[in-house]
Amino acid sequence: MNDREAVISVRELTKCFGAFTAVDHLSFEVFRGEIFGFLGANGAGKTTAMRMLCGLSYPTSGWGRVAGYDIATQGEEIKRHIGYMSQRFSLYDDLTVLENIRLFGGIYGLSRREILRRAVGLLRRLGIRGEAHTRVRSLPLGWKQKLAFAVATLHRPEVVFLDEPTGGVDPLARRQFWELIYEAAAGGTTIFVTTHYMDEAEYCTRISMLVDGRIQALGTPAELKCRFAAESVDELFRRLARGAKRAQE
């Protein structure tokens, strides 16, 4: 972080579904170049909050800005200025590597020439130039995840949302993936990431712990471990998540 410019800022962000408050008055900031870990148990409200930040769902109350745009009124602008990748959806399996790059490049509004230029650079960086015409389906999961990340950042967004990007990925491939994240963050890209691997939470600049739709803790991993007298983020997570009152959805 060279400066403290907030790329995401959220005040009292709330989302209700009927009588149920999924996200309950969230307030926080994420600064440029940070890796911000958004942790919480299944059902804590992570996905609901993330959908609002990505301009996919409207807040019931409160406000938020992402990459300079208002999440309640400028959803379309936000979608164009962020990157998004999840374990469930990232690339089209039936398209080749190059076709995926062209498709997403087109969606992000890049020119054909620019797409081609970036595609060449991307394939070289990932060391998969020989696989340009391979269908994504037949790539190993570890490669697929790295490619998905590269495609999600093809338009050089200010902020990338990663929703459990390494779910089901083996220990070696997970680490290779995290080096991409480190590299992007070092280059000034802001990373907003959810994960269920607590060792990955330790790699984050700051982490937040969502319990029953509220942030129960927010700080650097070292600060939080110290404040809660926990040996690891894993221990911290267990302690805070077990305090959840809300029955799991």
Added chain:
Amino acid sequence: MVGDVAIRVEGLVKRYGAVTALDGVGFEVRRGELFGLIGPDGAGKTTLFRLLATLLTPDAGRAEVDGCDIVREARAIRSRVGYMPGRFSLYADLSVEENLAFFAALFGVSVRDNYGLIEPIYRQLEPFRTRRAGKLSGGMKQKLALCCALIHRPSVLLLDEPTTGVDPVSRSEFWEMLARLRSEGISILVATPYMDEAQRCDRVALCDRGRLLAVETPDGVVASFDGVLYALSGREMFGLLAAARAEAGVEACYPFGAVHHLRVAREFDPERFRRRLLAEGFHEVGIRRVEPGIEDVFIKRMEHE
């Protein structure tokens, strides 16, 4: 069949066209054993599960589950095996209780018959019994899937990455359930990408590209690590990765939670390295000797493959 073997696999081969998914795999799971499969994507784990669940037939080799041959006695196996595929295996549009009743009916039992076996798990689902399965959270889906896999009281459970996408607390609960099922005499074969879960197995098989590299107890796996390991920490963690890799005697450096792990050769001098890092402008550099864990072994083996 020999009474104390739950799964016996011998020279099992499965090809998909030109791709050999399983390349002559052999191992045994003892009755009442909790046996883990770890390995990267593409190792052949899912293919192995499908063969044992009789959803595929092998190209060569043979396997028995609970004494039944997976080809000749496929029908008999189905009632003895509970299989939880990696992907969501329930009917999203059916409610929790409808899913359970459906799977019970498939196996010709009633939910009541074996309710005692699933009760500790199902009790947590009960408040949501009328909710559609598709609307459950990840942890709850997995618990329901486990109930459905157990409803006919199988003697062998096949679990293909059952806790992927599940938070740490729910994962612990899930593994407590597995320990209880094992104590009821149910044999369990489980694949996992989490090394803390591998540590909870009686034995684990490390697999890669269709082969088994080793079958060992978790402690045996750790003991097989023949390198020297240091933990490196500092304020500039990303920069430290590259710096460590450029240091003489460092064979590998990878992030490991709050620190980086360095696997080093004999000539590595930690004090000289620390001084070098400080001279290069790194802050709060710490380096200390650490004992390896199962994850370190996994990474080392996979790098060598």
